Each structure stands twice: as C-alpha cells, then as structure tokens.
Amino acid sequence: MSYIFLLILLLPVKIIRKLFRKKTGRNLVIQTAKIGDFINVTPLLAYLQKSDVLMSRSVSMLAQHDETIETAFFIEQRKRNLWQKLSFACHIMNRYDNVYLLQPNSANLFFAAVCNASNKQFLSTYARKWYHGVFYATADGIVDHGKKTLSVTNYLQLADRSLSWEMSPKHATKPLFRPAVYPEILDKPGVIRIGISISAGNKAKTVPPVIWKRIVDCLATLPCVFYVFGTPNEQSWMDDITAAYGNFPNFVNMIGKVSLEELPWAISKMDCYIASDSGNIYIADAVNVPVVMLFGPCCHYEQRPLGKTLLIGDDKNICSYVFETQYYFSQDREELFAVTDTSLDQIEQFIRELPKASALLNVSDAQGN
Numbered sequence: 001m002s003y004i005f006l007l008i009l010l011l012p013v014k015i016i017r018k019l020f021r022k023k024t025g026r027n028l029v030i031q032t033a034k035i036g037d038f039i040n041v042t043p044l045l046a047y048l049q050k051s052d053v054l055m056s057r058s059v060s061m062l063a064q065h066d067e068t069i070e071t072a073f074f075i076e077q078r079k080r081n082l083w084q085k086l087s088f089a090c091h092i093m094n095r096y097d098n099v100y101l102l103q104p105n106s107a108n109l110f111f112a113a114v115c116n117a118s119n120k121q122f123l124s125t126y127a128r129k130w131y132h133g134v135f136y137a138t139a140d141g142i143v144d145h146g147k148k149t150l151s152v153t154n155y156l157q158l159a160d161r162s163l164s165w166e167m168s169p170k171h172a173t174k175p176l177f178r179p180a181v182y183p184e185i186l187d188k189p190g191v192i193r194i195g196i197s198i199s200a201g202n203k204a205k206t207v208p209p210v211i212w213k214r215i216v217d218c219l220a221t222l223p224c225v226f227y228v229f230g231t232p233n234e235q236s237w238m239d240d241i242t243a244a245y246g247n248f249p250n251f252v253n254m255i256g257k258v259s260l261e262e263l264p265w266a267i268s269k270m271d272c273y274i275a276s277d278s279g280n281i282y283i284a285d286a287v288n289v290p291v292v293m294l295f296g297p298c299c300h301y302e303q304r305p306l307g308k309t310l311l312i313g314d315d316k317n318i319c320s321y322v323f324e325t326q327y328y329f330s331q332d333r334e335e336l337f338a339v340t341d342t343s344l345d346q347i348e349q350f351i352r353e354l355p356k357a358s359a360l361l362n363v364s365d366a367q368g369n
Contacts, residue, residue: 003110004134010089010114018116021094027051028092030112031102032075034058035260035279037322039286040303041102043168044155045069052096054078054111061261065173079107089114100158101139103323104128109135121158127323147321148301165306170286172264179262185252186269191225192357195270195289198237199230200278204326207276207294208333209241215274216248218344219351223360225250227270229263229280232256271356274347276337281305290354292347296336297329310350312343 029051031041038059045051045068055063057074064072078088085107094116101112101122106129112120113135122139126147136142143161145154152170156163186193199206216226228238228251235255241248258266264283267273273284273291277298284291285305293305295313297320304311317336320326329336339347351357 001131003106004131006085007110007113014093014114014116017094021116024095024097026096027098028096029100029102030054030108032056032108033103036282038062039170039172039282040152041155042171043152043165044100044159046171047156047159047168061259062173065177067174102155113138123154123158125323147299151303151322172283172286176264176268176287177261178265182262182266183257186266188225191223192351192354192360193227193269193271194224195227195229195267195273195284197229197275197278197280199234200276204297204329205276205278206237206333207337209244210334211337211339212241213245214339214344215347218348222351222357225252227252227254229258230255271354272351292350294337297326310346312339312347
C-alpha cells in the first residue's frame with residue numbers, strides 16, 4: 001500500500017503538470033516479468049510499432065535487438081529506493097500519450113497511474129488487490145483477464161479490443177539477431193535436432209530425470225540429437241540426469257555456452273523443442289520451431305506456445321497461473337510431469353511428422369535401412 005501514499009504525495013505535482021502536457025505520440029508498455037512473459041508481449045509491441053518499455057533487466061539482451069523498442073527502462077533500477085521511484089515517476093508523467101499496463105502489481109500500477117497520458121489501458125487480473133482500485137480509477141480502459149483467457153489476446157486487446165493472437169505474431173528479437181560466431185555443432189547434418197530445457201528457473205517447472213529418460217527412450221529409433229540449453233546455474237539439473245542414467249551419447253550440453261542474446265538464433269536451428277512452461281519454449285515458438293510442452297502444473301489455457309505445438313500433461317494437475325505462480329505442490333514432480341504410454345506415442349508421432357524427420361526417414365527407406 002506504500003505506493004498509494006506515493007501517488008497521493010505526487011498528486012499536486014501530477015495535477016499541475018497536466019495543465020502543461022503536450023501531445024507526444026509516444027507509447028509506454030509496462031511488463032516487468034521474465035523471458036516467457038516478455039516474448040508474449042511482443043505481438044503488442046509489433047502492433048504498436050514503436051514503444052518505450054518498462055521491463056526486467058533479465059531480458060535486456062533481447063530488448064537491445066528489438067526494433068519495436070525505442071527506450072528500455074529497467075524496473076530493478078527504477079524502484080531501487082524512494083528517490084529513484086519519485087524521479088522516474090516525474091520523468092514519465094507527461095512523456096506519453098498511451099500507456100499499456102500488462103503486469104499490474106503495485107509498483108507497475110503506481111507508475112502507470114502517475115502518468116498524465118490521454119489513453120491509459122490497464123489489465124485487471126484474478127490477483128488484483130482491493131486497494132489497487134485507487135490506481136485503476138486513473139485508467140481510461142480496463143481489460144479483464146481470467147485464468148482461462150489467453151494472455152496474448154488480452155495484451156493485444158489493450159490496444160484494440162477487436163484484436164486476437166492470430167493477428168500479430170510473436171518475435172524474440174526483431175529482426176532475428178544472428179551472432180557473428182556460433183557453435184558449429186548446431187548445424188550438425190543428418191540428424192533431427194531437438195532442443196530441450198531441463199529447468200525453467202524454478203524447481204516446480206523442472207522436469208525430473210525419469211521423464212527425460214522415458215522421452216529419450218521413446219525416440220530411440222529416430223536419428224535424434226538433443227541439445228540441452230540453459231544458464232550455468234542449471235548444470236546441477238543436468239548432473240542429476242547423468243547421475244541417474246549416465247551420459248546419453250546423443251546429448252549435446254549447451255548449458256552456459258549460449259548467451260540470451262544468441263539464444264533465439266541457436267534455438268532457430270532446432271527442428272523441435274521440448275520443455276516445460278519455460279522462457280526457452282516461448283523463444284522456440286517465436287522463431288517458428290515446433291514445440292512439445294510438458295505443461296505440468298501450469299495452465300496452458302492461459303498461456304502456451306501458439307505455433308505448431310503438442311501439449312503433454314494432465315489438466316487435473318493445473319494449479320499455477322501467470323499472475324498467481326505456485327512454487328510448492330502436494331504432488332512430486334514425477335507425478336506433475338508424468339508421461340503416459342499414449343503421450344509417448346504422441347511425442348514420437350509428432351517428431352516423425354516434422355519436415356526434417358520425414359526427409360531423413362525417406363532417405364533411409366530409399367537406401368534400404
């Protein structure tokens with residue numbers, strides 16, 4: 001509630017400065033979550049063409065290669081202390097004509113509310129607090145978001161209520177950033193290149209070793225190579241797989257070897273991506289790589305890849321949402337991410353139908369193998 005007092009403190013300044021506000025034509029988009037949520041905001045950024053964005057520093061390497069972003073402000077810096085909060089509030093107060101709030105926590109609501117923009121559109125979610133009504137009173141329009149409404153569509157509807165997810169594609173960087181040098185192993189010929197993420201930043205979204213073993217075994221008859229992507233602190237999860245089952249000969253460990261800046265290009269070299277509800281799976285979706293999402297406890301009705309996608313999991317396990325994330329569960333991870341024999345058959349068929357797989361298998365058949 002401290003942000004309400006800050007808004008009250010700045011109210012006289014806000015009223016006086018509003019008298020001198022001039023049209024600027026500028027947009028401000030406020031979304032301060034991590035990689036996957038940022039990717040799901042890019043359809044709105046593309047639709048708006050040019051915007052300033054208040055975001056998390058964790059996605060700065062993607063933002064610097066995004067032609068739809070003019071200025072990136074990092075929330076970690078702007079709310080560091082009282083002076084930073086007040087200074088930034090005054091900086092943005094008269095700067096924008098349009099403000100789009102996509103992640104309505106207290107800090108972001110305060111920064112959106114303090115703006116004197118002529119058009120302020122706020123997302124309202126199931127996690128809204130009663131005292132947030134003070135901030136929402138400053139909005140010109142509100143889009144209600146539920147647990148089973150698609151987040152990407154609701155984000156777009158902040159700009160135009162007639163829009164839906166099909167009308168504006170995602171991107172990871174725009175245009176796709178191509179590093180001058182990248183690992184040659186990503187171009188390995190004659191194989192089906194499958195990217196995987198073992199973890200997703202928290203233990204709850206980490207697919208356990210036994211599930212990966214079952215998936216690898218079900219694809220054993222196909223010429224698959226699995227590229228394991230992740231940050232250096234995810235190596236321990238890879239070590240768990242090795243400890244349980246030894247080294248898989250068709251695993252290529254890319255953990256810590258590809259920066260976030262280079263990651264969209266690296267993932268674009270894959271023929272398929274398999275992971276839980278993680279940032280990498282949304283990057284894969286954004287670069288048009290088919291994905292298999294092991295959704296576990298995460299609600300795929302609310303947020304999921306929107307390209308060629310196979311969803312694997314049990315709806316009975318859904319209990320974690322975009323704006324109400326769970327980190328602890330009554331079931332163990334083996335149960336949350338369990339794959340049935342039917343699911344394994346679906347995964348194998350999905351991989352077999354990929355263009356690369358079909359081509360390789362046709363060549364193999366022609367050679368009598």
